[in-house]
Amino acid sequence: MIGLAGATLVACAEKAIPERQIVGADPARGLTLIKAEGCGVCHRVPGLKWPRGGVGGSLDSFSSQAMIAGRSPNRPDVLVAWLRDAPAMAPDTAMPASGLSEAQARDVAAYLYTLDAD
């Protein structure tokens, strides 16, 4: 257990966590999609001034989180699936399925992975 915690700290201290990089995705396009999809109706999203909803919580520091919605590991493939169809992963969630394509969800995920603790 102590060994595992140490490994986690080392991973967090690195500049960019390699498995949180999404090859070919464009974070700037991701932010544009976040605006167009209305994610801000439910979430506070850094980079988005309005709307700033409180239903889904703030996505500030999302890249530093170990879990997605406290139940799934925070990995690119899992995040992309969550962004496209959250209820498929968590039937009781209040987050609706989006209209994002796989490529669009990868761009949104890339933007969310720019949001780290510092």
Ligand code: HEC
């Ligand atoms: C109708 C409200 C609503 C909309 C619209 C919405 N979400 Fe969510 N979202 C939620 C809720 C509620 C949760 C918490 C899910 C849970 O715990 O089941 C959540 C969870 C999340 C999480 C996990 C957060 C965490 O702290 O683990 C991410 C990431 C996320 N949403 C991104 C988005 C993005 C990006 C969009 C736009 C494409 C979006 N959401 C649109 C309500 C919404």
